[in-house]
Amino acid sequence: MNALERLEKLLDREQFEKIRAIDNPKLHEFLAGWIEWLEPDRVFVCTDGEGDENYVRWKALYYGEEKPLETPNHTVHYDNYYDQARDKANTRILVPGGKEIPFLNTKDREEGLREIRELMKGIMKGKELFVCFFVLGPRNSVFTIPAVQLTDSAYVAHSEFILYRKGYEEFKRLGRNADFFRFVHSAGELDERKTSKNLDKRRIYIDLQEETVYSVNTQYGGNTIGLKKPAFRLTIAKAVREGWLSEHMFLMRVNGPNGRKTYFTGAYPSMCGKTSTAMISWENIVGDDLSFIVPFNGVARAANVEKGVFGIIQGVNPEDDPIIWKVLHSPVEIIFSNVLVKDGKPYWNDMGVEIPDEGENHSGKWWRGKRDAEGNEIPPSHKNARFTVSLEHFPNVDMEALEAPCGVELGGMIFGGRDRDTWPPVRESFDWKHGVITMGASLESETTAATLGREGVRQFNAMAILDFMSVHLGEYIENYLRFGEKLRKAPKIFAVNYFLRDEEGNWLNRKLDKGVWLKWMELRVHGDVDAIETPIGYIPKYEDLRRLFREVLNKEYTREDYEKQFTIRVPELLAKIERIERIYREQVKDVPGELFEVLEEERRRLLEARERYGDYISPFALEG
Ligand SMILES: Nc1nc2c(ncn2[C@@H]2O[C@H](COP(=O)(O)OP(=O)(O)O)[C@@H](O)[C@H]2O)c(=O)[nH]1
Ligand SMILES: C=C(OP(=O)(O)O)C(=O)O
Numbered sequence: 076m077n078a079l080e081r082l083e084k085l086l087d088r089e090q091f092e093k094i095r096a097i098d099n100p101k102l103h104e105f106l107a108g109w110i111e112w113l114e115p116d117r118v119f120v121c122t123d124g125e126g127d128e129n130y131v132r133w134k135a136l137y138y139g140e141e142k143p144l145e146t147p148n149h150t151v152h153y154d155n156y157y158d159q160a161r162d163k164a165n166t167r168i169l170v171p172g173g174k175e176i177p178f179l180n181t182k183d184r185e186e187g188l189r190e191i192r193e194l195m196k197g198i199m200k201g202k203e204l205f206v207c208f209f210v211l212g213p214r215n216s217v218f219t220i221p222a223v224q225l226t227d228s229a230y231v232a233h234s235e236f237i238l239y240r241k242g243y244e245e246f247k248r249l250g251r252n253a254d255f256f257r258f259v260h261s262a263g264e265l266d267e268r269k270t271s272k273n274l275d276k277r278r279i280y281i282d283l284q285e286e287t288v289y290s291v292n293t294q295y296g297g298n299t300i301g302l303k304k305p306a307f308r309l310t311i312a313k314a315v316r317e318g319w320l321s322e323h324m325f326l327m328r329v330n331g332p333n334g335r336k337t338y339f340t341g342a343y344p345s346m347c348g349k350t351s352t353a354m355i356s357w358e359n360i361v362g363d364d365l366s367f368i369v370p371f372n373g374v375a376r377a378a379n380v381e382k383g384v385f386g387i388i389q390g391v392n393p394e395d396d397p398i399i400w401k402v403l404h405s406p407v408e409i410i411f412s413n414v415l416v417k418d419g420k421p422y423w424n425d426m427g428v429e430i431p432d433e434g435e436n437h438s439g440k441w442w443r444g445k446r447d448a449e450g451n452e453i454p455p456s457h458k459n460a461r462f463t464v465s466l467e468h469f470p471n472v473d474m475e476a477l478e479a480p481c482g483v484e485l486g487g488m489i490f491g492g493r494d495r496d497t498w499p500p501v502r503e504s505f506d507w508k509h510g511v512i513t514m515g516a517s518l519e520s521e522t523t524a525a526t527l528g529r530e531g532v533r534q535f536n537a538m539a540i541l542d543f544m545s546v547h548l549g550e551y552i553e554n555y556l557r558f559g560e561k562l563r564k565a566p567k568i569f570a571v572n573y574f575l576r577d578e579e580g581n582w583l584n585r586k587l588d589k590g591v592w593l594k595w596m597e598l599r600v601h602g603d604v605d606a607i608e609t610p611i612g613y614i615p616k617y618e619d620l621r622r623l624f625r626e627v628l629n630k631e632y633t634r635e636d637y638e639k640q641f642t643i644r645v646p647e648l649l650a651k652i653e654r655i656e657r658i659y660r661e662q663v664k665d666v667p668g669e670l671f672e673v674l675e676e677e678r679r680r681l682l683e684a685r686e687r688y689g690d691y692i693s694p695f696a697l698e699g
């Protein structure tokens with residue numbers, strides 16, 4: 076029996092016709108094999124029709140994975156109390172022989188496939204399987220990658236309808252020529268709260284060879300939404316193979332003088348400010364998490380992989396995030412996850428309004444002071460609680476850029492992380508290579524609640540992408556360096572640090588200061604302002620920032636604040652180079668020699684500056 080004949084037996088007539096309309100034997104084989112293996116009670120195939128999307132929305136409520144809130148189109152979803160973040164330990168890249176690759180969590184491919192298949196055998200008995208088609212990137216463009224998702228979670232399917240462009244018609248159009256990604260997910264057995272129960276058997280396995288990701292016994296979006304972080308591992312490998320960039324970057328428009336539009340991408344690790352930067356209310360958002368960047372006639376052009384936001388809700392407040400706040404309080408389609416709910420209203424930590432003392436949250440029934448099994452006090456919402464919403468609902472979205480089949484020309488690329496004591500708030504690299512190596516490849520950041528495990532630990536996190544890396548880091552950096560050489564005009568590279576602290580641990584910057592750094596970078600891309608040359612790149616002049624603080628935030632920016640923030644901290648910078656160099660020499664090993672040369676040059680510049688100015692160099696000393 077061929078695959079189509081098997082599918083005819085497995086599906087009811089209506090669903091079968093939807094599959095038959097796609098002329099793709101590889102797809103048929105994949106579907107027939109997995110439906111037989113997973114043994115769902117029912118299968119629903121989603122086309123691009125509004126009715127099918129509605130069916131998925133309704134099923135999320137019907138099966139209890141989501142509950143309606145007071146505001147129309149708002150729902151809440153909970154993940155298991157111990158399933159609130161990405162599970163790095165159980166996320167594996169499957170490679171033949173289980174070959175060790177630095178900073179990757181690998182597993183022998185055969186063994187991994189056997190294990191995951193065993194875990195998934197018959198796992199959908201009694202459940203409904205949703206077969207969904209989407210594309211990564213804008214439809215019918217140079218960026219488009221078709222993908223099929225199988226999941227028994229209506230919440231996961233629903234999230235994907237909000238976050239990705241529909242792809243059923245694209246599969247039909249491409250027929251047997253479609254080169255597509257595959258995602259197979261099961262939430263596994265659910266408890267009475269409809270959250271995944273068998274967390275000890277939680278696995279996320281990535282098969283680069285077949286471009287397939289398996290995810291089981293988990294619901295948290297970072298582990299399960301196939302087109303998001305699971306697909307990211309596949310696109311990184313594809314980009315390195317094909318000579319473009321697939322990055323953990325927001326994409327936004329910064330509005331310059333006289334209506335000038337300049338586009339930036341920015342890579343910061345999870346929970347380090349991508350969404351909050353891209354959402355700055357007076358600029359325009361294109362994407363907040365994942366970008367594809369291709370060389371196109373000598374310029375770098377970027378597109379958002381997604382069309383929605385799966386954003387962190389903690390700290391969203393009316394002053395700092397007026398636009399998100401407004402969207403979250405309007406009757407557009409939103410899934411709130413792992414927040415506190417009381418009388419049908421959602422609440423979250425640090426929202427700037429009073430929060431009730433009891434209700435329901437990610438721990439079940441909640442009251443202030445409640446402790447978990449480990450004795451930790453449970454806050455109203457989880458730190459990694461999120462909202463899922465389409466970008467079309469944001470008044471500041473740049474729709475034209477979001478839908479542009481050729482993407483937008485990039486003016487600048489930004490790297491940043493949680494760094495309490497080393498990097499200044501903003502600086503510009505000397506050139507592409509200097510930026511790629513001393514900013515991107517040298518990125519370190521403190522761990523956050525976006526992954527399971529300890530928080531606040533400084534960790535190497537090259538290009539903010541290490542959690543998702545699927546190829547040898549040396550190869551990835553080599554691809555980055557060569558990418559710049561394909562360009563007539565490379566984007567300028569910048570580094571930011573929103574998280575500097577003083578000795579007492581107080582932040583040196585306010586959350587909206589980033590809006591000023593963005594305006595400065597925009598001016599630098601066009602050579603409109605001068606800058607101060609330092610051993611680690613160019614930093615802003617005080618006068619320019621003072622003017623921008625006044626224009627952008629209507630605030631006075633003092634010389635004292637500037638000096639504290641932009642002091643060149645030589646001992647910390649030297650120690651960092653030491654750490655980074657050791658990591659590349661001892662752990663990564665096969666890495667382009669240029670990396671060591673550029674780090675060495677930076678060290679030499681710092682040592683020379685120290686001779687002349689001492690350990691902590693005031694930016695005023697370097698001016699002139
Ligand atoms: N102190 C401080 N916190 C920030 C700043 N920007 C963002 N955050 C917080 O960092 C957390 C993660 O931010 P988000 O933009 O969602 O990160 P993403 O995961 O990279 O998209 C949120 O709790 C924000 O409130 C900032 O400039 N300063
Ligand atoms: C979805 C995620 O993305 P981010 O925190 O980068 O927004 C995640 O890390 O799980």
Ligand SMILES: [Mn+2]
Binds near residue numbers: 346349363385
């Ligand atoms: Mn985000």
